[in-house]
Amino acid sequence: MTSSDRLSLNQATVKYADLATALSVTQEAGISSIGLWREPVADVGLRQAVAMVADSGLRVSSLCRGGFFTASDPALRSQALDENRRAIEEIAALAEAGAPGSAPVLVLVAGGLPEGDRDLAGARARAGDAVAELAIDAAGAGVVLAVEPMHPLYAADRGVVSTLGQALDLVEDLSPDVAGVVVDTFHVWWDPTLAEQLARAQGRIASYQVCDWITPFPGDALLSRGMMGAGHIDFAGITALVEKAGYTGDIEVEIFNQEIWNSDPLAVARRTVQAFGTTVGR
Amino acid sequence: MTSSDRLSLNQATVKYADLATALSVTQEAGISSIGLWREPVADVGLRQAVAMVADSGLRVSSLCRGGFFTASDPALRSQALDENRRAIEEIAALAEAGAPGSAPVLVLVAGGLPEGDRDLAGARARAGDAVAELAIDAAGAGVVLAVEPMHPLYAADRGVVSTLGQALDLVEDLSPDVAGVVVDTFHVWWDPTLAEQLARAQGRIASYQVCDWITPFPGDALLSRGMMGAGHIDFAGITALVEKAGYTGDIEVEIFNQEIWNSDPLAVARRTVQAFGTTVGR
Numbered sequence: 161m162t163s164s165d166r167l168s169l170n171q172a173t174v175k176y177a178d179l180a181t182a183l184s185v186t187q188e189a190g191i192s193s194i195g196l197w198r199e200p201v202a203d204v205g206l207r208q209a210v211a212m213v214a215d216s217g218l219r220v221s222s223l224c225r226g227g228f229f230t231a232s233d234p235a236l237r238s239q240a241l242d243e244n245r246r247a248i249e250e251i252a253a254l255a256e257a258g259a260p261g262s263a264p265v266l267v268l269v270a271g272g273l274p275e276g277d278r279d280l281a282g283a284r285a286r287a288g289d290a291v292a293e294l295a296i297d298a299a300g301a302g303v304v305l306a307v308e309p310m311h312p313l314y315a316a317d318r319g320v321v322s323t324l325g326q327a328l329d330l331v332e333d334l335s336p337d338v339a340g341v342v343v344d345t346f347h348v349w350w351d352p353t354l355a356e357q358l359a360r361a362q363g364r365i366a367s368y369q370v371c372d373w374i375t376p377f378p379g380d381a382l383l384s385r386g387m388m389g390a391g392h393i394d395f396a397g398i399t400a401l402v403e404k405a406g407y408t409g410d411i412e413v414e415i416f417n418q419e420i421w422n423s424d425p426l427a428v429a430r431r432t433v434q435a436f437g438t439t440v441g442r
Numbered sequence: 443m444t445s446s447d448r449l450s451l452n453q454a455t456v457k458y459a460d461l462a463t464a465l466s467v468t469q470e471a472g473i474s475s476i477g478l479w480r481e482p483v484a485d486v487g488l489r490q491a492v493a494m495v496a497d498s499g500l501r502v503s504s505l506c507r508g509g510f511f512t513a514s515d516p517a518l519r520s521q522a523l524d525e526n527r528r529a530i531e532e533i534a535a536l537a538e539a540g541a542p543g544s545a546p547v548l549v550l551v552a553g554g555l556p557e558g559d560r561d562l563a564g565a566r567a568r569a570g571d572a573v574a575e576l577a578i579d580a581a582g583a584g585v586v587l588a589v590e591p592m593h594p595l596y597a598a599d600r601g602v603v604s605t606l607g608q609a610l611d612l613v614e615d616l617s618p619d620v621a622g623v624v625v626d627t628f629h630v631w632w633d634p635t636l637a638e639q640l641a642r643a644q645g646r647i648a649s650y651q652v653c654d655w656i657t658p659f660p661g662d663a664l665l666s667r668g669m670m671g672a673g674h675i676d677f678a679g680i681t682a683l684v685e686k687a688g689y690t691g692d693i694e695v696e697i698f699n700q701e702i703w704n705s706d707p708l709a710v711a712r713r714t715v716q717a718f719g720t721t722v723g724r
Contacts, residue, residue: 278676284634312594315632316674317657326634350597352566352608375599379661392598394560 164441168193168221169432170369170414171200174425179204181425183216189429193219193261195369195412196254198247206250210257220258221265221410222306222367223251228271229290230283230320241290244268245297252301263409264303265366267342269310272317283320288330291339298338306366307331308342311350313381324348324357328364340366343402344414346373346385349393358401365407370395370440371415378418385415387431388439395439411440446723450475450503451714452651452696453482456707461486463707465498471711475501475543477651477694478536480529488532492539502540503547503692504588504649505533510553511572512565512602523572526550527579534583545691546585547648549624551592554599565602570612573621580620588648589613590624593632595663606630606639610646622648625684626696628655628667631675640683647689652677652722653697660700667697669713670721677721693722 169186171177171194177185179200186194194216201209201223213220226247229240247266255264270287273280291305298305309327310319321327324341331339341364348354350373372391378384388395399411413432420428451468453459453476459467461482468476476498483491483505495502508529511522529548537546552569555562573587580587591609592601603609606623613621623646630636632655654673660666670677681693695714702710 273674278674278679280632280674280676312632313659316655322632322634350562350594350604352604373598377595377663381659381663392555392560392562394562397560 164433164437165192166409166411167191167433167436167441168195168219168410168412169429170195170224170412171197172224173413173415173420173432174428175416175421177425179209179212183212183218185426185429186218187216188426189433191429191433192259193221193410195221195224195414197224198250201250201254206253210253213254214257217259219260219410220255220262221412222263222267223247223254223265225267225269225308226305227268230271230274230286232274232277232282232286237286237290241293244290244294248294248297248301248303252303261410263367264301265306266298266303267306267308267367269308270319270321272314272320280315280320284326287320291330292334295334295338299335304337304366305339306342307339308344309347311347323351323353324361325353328357328360331364336363340364342367342369344369344371345393345395345398346371349373349398354398355401358405361405363406365402365405367412368402368407368409369412369414371413380418383416383418385417387415387417387420388413388435396442399440411436446715446719447474448691448693449473449715449718449723450477450501450692450694451711452477452506452694453479454506455695455697455702455714456710457698457703459707461491461494465494465500467708467711468500469498470708471715473711473715474541475503475692477503477506477696479506480532483532483536488535492535495536496539499541501542501692502537502544503694504545504549505529505536505547507549507551507590508587509550512553512556512568514556514559514564514568519568519572523575526572526576530576530579530583530585534585543692545649546583547588548580548585549588549590549649551590552601552603554596554602562597562602566608569602573612574616577616577620581617586619586648587621588624589621590626591629593629605633606643607635610639610642613646618645622646624649624651626651626653627675627677627680628653631655631680636680637683640687643687645688647684647687649694650684650689650691651694651696653695662700665698665700667699669697669699669702670695670717678724681722693718
């Protein structure tokens with residue numbers, strides 16, 4: 161399989177498309193894999209989504225996303241764990257329905273600091289505890305929990321796991337069959353220890369996602385990602401290190417960007433194929 | 443000296459005030475130290491600025507800022523080094539004119555990637571080389587070069603030195619008399635290895651700056667800093683680690699925030715005293 165055969169369109173890149181549209185534009189653009197999100201799956205219901213995925217002939221590269229388990233309130237924490245257990249069941253069914261090579265990978269975003277709470281170390285510890293607790297459910301379902309380090313920009317309000325090193329520490333005591341990490345170029349490209357941490361990630365990378373870091377930084381910090389080639393990231397360099405770490409799975413393009421969201425989804429899928437070919441797939 | 447006696451008003455917090463106004467509001471608010479910027483000093487000329495500082499009776503805690511030496515073009519690089527040599531002379535004179543306890547510290551911001559350049563490691567190496575080269579001038583002038591790790595948010599366009607660990611690596615081979623690091627809460631608070639790196643920073647902290655990380659993240663990434671207490675940072679925790687690392691100098695409040703800039707500078711200085719007292723100085 162060449163790099164381009166490994167391209168997967170993450171549904172977030174065509175955020176306004178429903179599941180049927182996302183599946184069809186992926187196929188039409190000649191992409192053989194898709195990264196799913198829970199919300200559009202829930203919109204049609206899991207059973208229907210499973211049938212649609214099976215009909216599409218596409219691989220499923222991951223489900224986004226579980227996590228958000230930093231609450232210190234026991235009731236909220238318990239709710240979050242239950243929600244993650246449902247997500248584990250969903251990705252198990254969706255990956256089973258996908259074409260061979262599908263990956264039963266649930267992407268986990270830790271969540272931010274609880275309201276008014278300044279104890280970052282405490283929130284980080286709770287995130288680690290939650291992953292360890294969910295690993296039992298993941299093992300039962302044959303699912304891999306993929307902890308996603310998020311750019312430090314999001315440490316307060318979205319993801320207290322801020323570096324690849326920290327994510328690797330967090331899964332270290334769990335089997336690689338149930339717990340790994342996500343490498344997303346947007347979140348990790350700046351890290352001076354990236355090469356060293358990717359070397360350490362041998363066998364632990366459960367998902368590889370790409371998009372670019374663009375400047376000037378857009379007004380909305382959540383929508384600051386660009387198509388590969390539009391920004392400052394050296395995709396060839398990072399991809400080589402990811403492959404050296406043993407990752408041979410699909411490579412998801414996941415872009416949160418208002419201009420891309422406002423575009424026709426098929427045009428976006430085709431633009432993705434092209435940009436991928438000249439950067440990551442080169 | 444209590445923590446509150448160590449408060450220094452960094453001029454960037456009252457950005458629109460000229461040097462005379464910045465000095466007078468600092469005094470009127472009962473603050474005994476000021477962190478200067480090159481531009482307002484240049485507006486009156488160095489000789490006049492030195493006289494004004496001497497008259498004020500204030501300590502000078504640092505000069506912002508040198509750096510911006512990641513250019514790969516030899517002519518641009520040489521220009522940047524010359525500019526930094528002038529900044530070294532300026533802080534030497536200003537600290538000499540300040541009250542006892544003034545610190546001849548030049549804050550250095552590395553600079554971003556050159557236009558179209560995606561070689562982050564290369565830019566980082568050039569930043570390290572430049573600091574080593576300037577260390578000779580700093581030694582001659584009795585000045586400490588203070589390398590400021592900037593939030594990873596700025597890695598592409600302002601500062602390729604992204605973590606305290608990286609800044610410490612960069613100054614490791616130089617004498618602590620001529621090269622240290624800046625710890626700015628805004629830039630480093632998210633770092634999962636912060637406690638460990640601050641322990642390693644023993645005797646290497648040349649400047650400690652505080653301001654808060656606020657959410658939601660404002661439209662302009664450069665103006666996203668808040669008054670202490672307005673955001674998510676645990677100032678007591680970080681300050682304790684900074685003091686444990688042997689830092690007993692002034693603590694600068696440096697806030698880039700449009701609403702604060704639009705306020706009356708004396709009111710801002712008084713607000714700073716109050717916020718400092720209930721957070722850092724507690």
